[in-house]
Amino acid sequence: MSYGFYIYGILTLPAPENLNLEGLDRQPVQIKILDDFAVIYSEAQQERYLASRRNLLSHEKVLEEIMQAGDVYDGLRQRNLLPVQFGLLVASWETFSQQLIRPHQEELTQLLAKLSGRRExxxxxxxxxxxxxxxxxxxxxxxxxxxxxxxxxxxxxxxxxxxxxxxxxxxxxxxxxxxxxxxxxxxxxxxxxxxxxxxxxxxxxxxxxxxxxxxxxxxxxxxxxxxxxxxxxxxxxxxxxxxxxxxxxxxxxxxx
Known part of the structure; x- marks a missing residue:
C-alpha cells in the first residue's frame, strides 16, 4: 500500500545525481524536479511517522549528507538546501506543487538564496x-x-x-x-x-x-x-x- 512521499528538503537546480542514501524505513532517497526546484524525498512506508529519536536522526542525516556532498567551489561545500521540518508527507506531486510550491515560489527562492554557501x-x-x-x-x-x-x-x-x-x-x-x-x-x-x-x-x-x-x-x-x-x-x-x-x-x- 502506498502512503505517498516523505519530504526531507528542497534544493535549487541543478539537482544532485547518483544519490546513494537511505532515508526513513531504509528507503532510497530520490529527487523530484518540480517547478524549478529539486525536492528530496523517499517513498513513505507509513501513514504517519512518529518523532522518535531514530526517525529524527534519519531525517537529519539525509539532509546533512546531501549538504556535505554538495558541489565544491574553491574547496568549499556550497549546497544550498532548504530543510523541511520532520514529518511532512504528500499524497501526490501535483498536490504538493499546486498547494505548496507554486504559491510560495518567490519565498522559496529568497530563502534558498539566503542559505546559499552558508551553514548552521x-x-x-x-x-x-x-x-x-x-x-x-x-x-x-x-x-x-x-x-x-x-x-x-x-x-x-x-x-x-x-x-x-x-x-x-x-x-x-x-x-x-x-x-x-x-x-x-x-x-x-x-x-x-x-x-x-x-x-x-x-x-x-x-x-x-x-x-x-x-x-x-x-x-x-x-x-x-x-x-x-x-x-x-x-x-x-x-x-x-x-x-x-x-x-x-x-x-x-x-x-x-
Whole structure:
C-alpha cells in the first residue's frame, strides 16, 4: 500500500545525481524536479511517522549528507538546501506543487538564496547553578552575611524576600554577563543569529548561527577561546554542522 512521499528538503537546480542514501524505513532517497526546484524525498512506508529519536536522526542525516556532498567551489561545500521540518508527507506531486510550491515560489527562492554557501552551527552554554551561587556569595560578602543570618536567627518575611531577590538579581547579572560576552564574540562572524529558549535549568544560552562555510574554522576558534576563558566554570556544547532549520522558517513545511 502506498502512503505517498516523505519530504526531507528542497534544493535549487541543478539537482544532485547518483544519490546513494537511505532515508526513513531504509528507503532510497530520490529527487523530484518540480517547478524549478529539486525536492528530496523517499517513498513513505507509513501513514504517519512518529518523532522518535531514530526517525529524527534519519531525517537529519539525509539532509546533512546531501549538504556535505554538495558541489565544491574553491574547496568549499556550497549546497544550498532548504530543510523541511520532520514529518511532512504528500499524497501526490501535483498536490504538493499546486498547494505548496507554486504559491510560495518567490519565498522559496529568497530563502534558498539566503542559505546559499552558508551553514548552521549552534552553541549551548551550561553552568553549575549551585557553584554559581557560591561564587556570587563569595564576590558579595554583604549578601552572604545576610543569607547566613537565615540559619542563625528568625527573620521576618520581608527580610527573607529581600535576600532572595538580591541573590536572584545577582544570578541574573552573572548570566547576562556571560551571554553578552558570547554575543560580542560570536555574533559578528554570523550572517544571522537565532536565540532559542534554554532547554533545561542548567542551560543559560542556546543560539544558532548562520555562517559562511569558510568561516567555520574562525568561529570554532572563538568558541574554543571562550571555553578556555571560563575554564571549568562553563560547559559549552558546540555543533559545527547541521541543516539550517533555524533559518528556513516557512510555515507550510511544518509537520504540525
Amino acid at each position: 552551527v549552534s552553541v549551548k552554554v551550561f553552568w553549575d547553578t549551585e557553584a554559581e551561587i557560591q561564587g556570587l556569595l563569595a564576590e558579595n560578602p554583604d549578601i552572604k552575611t545576610e543569607r547566613d543570618k537565615l540559619a542563625g536567627q528568625p527573620l521576618n518575611m520581608e527580610q527573607v524576600i529581600q535576600i532572595g531577590q538580591a541573590i536572584e538579581q545577582g544570578m541574573s547579572d552573572r548570566k547576562q554577563g556571560i551571554i553578552n560576552l558570547f554575543q560580542g564574540t560570536l555574533n559578528s562572524i554570523a550572517i544571522d543569529v537565532v536565540e532559542n529558549n534554554p532547554q533545561m535549568d542548567t542551560m543559560i544560552y542556546n543560539a544558532a548561527y548562520l555562517i559562511p562555510w569558510e568561516a567555520e574554522s574562525q568561529f570554532s576558534e572563538q568558541v574554543e577561546a571562550l571555553d578556555h576563558q571560563f575554564e571549568e566554570r562553563l560547559r559549552i556544547r558546540y555543533n559545527n554542522f547541521t541543516a539550517p532549520f533555524n533559518f528556513a522558517r516557512l510555515r507550510l513545511f511544518s509537520s504540525n
